Amino acid sequence: MSRLYRYRLPPWCRQWLYIIEKALIPLCIFQVIRTLLFPTTLDVLLLGIFIGLWIAFYSKWI
Numbered sequence: 001m002s003r004l005y006r007y008r009l010p011p012w013c014r015q016w017l018y019i020i021e022k023a024l025i026p027l028c029i030f031q032v033i034r035t036l037l038f039p040t041t042l043d044v045l046l047l048g049i050f051i052g053l054w055i056a057f058y059s060k061w062i
Contacts, residue, residue, distance in 0.1 A: 006062070021057045028054060 006014060028050045035043040056062045 017062065020053075024050060024054045024057065 006017060009017070028047070031043065031047045031050055035047050053062075
């Protein structure tokens with residue numbers, strides 16, 4: 001089974017990964033503030049997805 005390596009992807013796909021990786025921290029901060037002020041199920045779910053994506057990028061899984 002071949003693993004998905006970032007550098008084996010097409011250049012346009014790698015560029016999107018870099019953009020998403022750089023935008024995750026501000027999105028997480030915004031979502032934490034929004035979840036603290038207006039806690040709904042959707043806000044908690046989005047925060048969990050954003051944190052999971054950030055962990056995946058930080059651990060070099062993506």
